[in-house]
Amino acid sequence: MSLALSDLSAYPIVQAPMAGGGSPPRLAAAVSEAGGLGFLAAGYKTADGMYEEIKQLRSLTGRFFGVNLFMPQRPLTDMAAVGVYRNQLWGESAWYETPLGDPDTKTDDGYEAKLAILLDDPVPLVSFTFGCPTAEVVESFARVGTRTLVTVTTAEEARAAEAGGADAVCVQGVEAGGHQGTHRDDPELDHTGTGLLALIAQVREAVRLPLVAAGGLMRGAQIAGVLAAGAQSAQLGTAFLATPESGAPQLHKDALTDPLFPRTELTRAFSGRPARGLVNRFLREHGPYAPAAYPQVHYLTSPLRRAAAKAQDPQGMALWAGQGHRLARPLPAAELVEVLFGELAAARQDLAAGA
Template identity: 70%
Template sequence: MSFPLTLLSEFTEHPIVQAPMAGGVSCPELAGKVSESGGLGFLAAGYKTPEAMYEDVKQLRGLTQRPFGVNLFMPQPDHSDSGSLERYRAQLAGEAMWYETELGDTDHATDDAYEAKLAILFDDPVPVVSFTFGCPTRGVLERFHKRGTFTVVTVTSVEEAQVAEWSGADAVCVQGAEAGGHRGTHRDDPQEDGTGSALGLLSLVTHVKEAVRLPVIAAGGVMRGKQIAAVLAAGASAAQLGTAFLVCPESGADPVHKQAMTNSLFNRTEMTRAFTGRPARALVNRFLREHGRYAPAAYPQVHHLTAGVRKAAAKAKDPQGMALWAGQGHRLARDLPAAQLMDVLVTELAVAREALLKRGSPGGAA
């Protein structure tokens, strides 16, 4: 099966992409509803086995005939320090005792079965494949092109966008500082923690558009149609929304996580390494406050270390021990079915675009 190489806009009726959120959130049911509603639904292959990824693709194909995407995590270098990991293990001993579970083994591969997942997607192509935590080689991207797969590389800087363009990507997903979940940086540099060096979405989109000729998908804090209109006006071809879709009933997120998005108890987000060892934006809860400052730069080792605690906290319906990934716009989340949310976003986008046209017309307001 092959797909013609084309413009990003030809994959969707509306310029709305549902973000690939790992950990079971971006499941076939959610992606299928978004694609059927004229957006671009995405599956997240991160943390899944190749076989589980393939089953998700097969299930999604049974739910929609429209285009969809699959996101892969790039292999990560192992720069973890055993001493730092053991100190963090000791730091978390009380958590394991409290939730009556065990801390996980950190001796795991750091490639997320990348090569095996590539082999499946080369053998049985899907319309779109995106990449997070790095950029594939030119050879990998060329193989996807030959199979008619449109490729997208997540970037957080102009330099990363330029690497993606040089390597042959078809588009870049520009991730602003507002985005929930992991920062998709190509290089994890602990020296940048807390420096505020990450650019906001509109500034970053503008910088990237002036540096590369690739289509841009804008991601980070987008929750309303008027925000989609804003990033399109800044030069993006589409907006990618994660937190907005996380609360939908079709999402695979834990109900406790969904409820926390608009719970007044969680009134802000913060970048933290507490849960996975890589910077990620989450709602500030007890676990983040108590352990964030001690978490080493060790991904995915810390992810595996804390997995049991996070699962036990979810089972106990305790949001204070969970990784509550969320973008800065989380309080704007709307508990709507995905198809209905798509309709609302499309209507809001049309209204915002009409308002922009009126302002720009000779008879419009100054």
């Protein structure tokens, strides 16, 4: 089953699934209703919580949508580094007057239970982050009519997705906000990711699967660029983070264009896995020595991040954002889809005219 996004949406615009509450049902519904492809993020949710959001989304739109799953992570064998990091975070715990979280929380994110629900009550599209599902899982989804999309950050990961039978790959450039969807977390490769256009070229030569391009895309002209490079559609996260329908805190939305936060960096400070966010105090102070320990660090810092948000302190929050964050527009999601498609059409006309 080859994946043609044109079968699922009128426009080649995909709203990225943003775990942690950034992409609630109302956002996915607004995007799908406007002609794009909305996505729910099941990461960090219980299986029941995921299903409740699917039911809510179905009550808001009859259009196609997708659900994103986190692949289970390998058990962490060395918890000593997590213990050291925990000690280094005691000052934050005292400052925000909240205890640190439990890093021993289960690491499979309810994967099997979520698979069971999605196979019992199928959705149009399921995507995977942090790894590639087994061929058996992909075949199971194919039997119920669900298409599968695997996030990749290298040509090698794309080959693995193709070998596993995936219908398409989401090619994620290093410019992307939030977590890098690498299949294997290798600390030696920190800060060495590949830019989106170069990665599209590499993946196109490696596999014959349709490509969805993701990473730093904020304008219709950029969408035109990745489509010309060989992608079938473009996935945008930070662009939709600023919309009223987004579940991000207003502090996070405002920070995207705040001169106090002019740049982004990849960091392990908040979750233990490389993720791109706006550079704030917490990232600067703790990023240099945060261990490669996901999701242990995520659960360890979770109460701190919640306390910072409650205190209206963006300097202690995980302000995930792509490199194009300064171009964020606080438009309603449906209007943003229309504006992006208008910009895409104009860029195509300019290209055709040789402008």
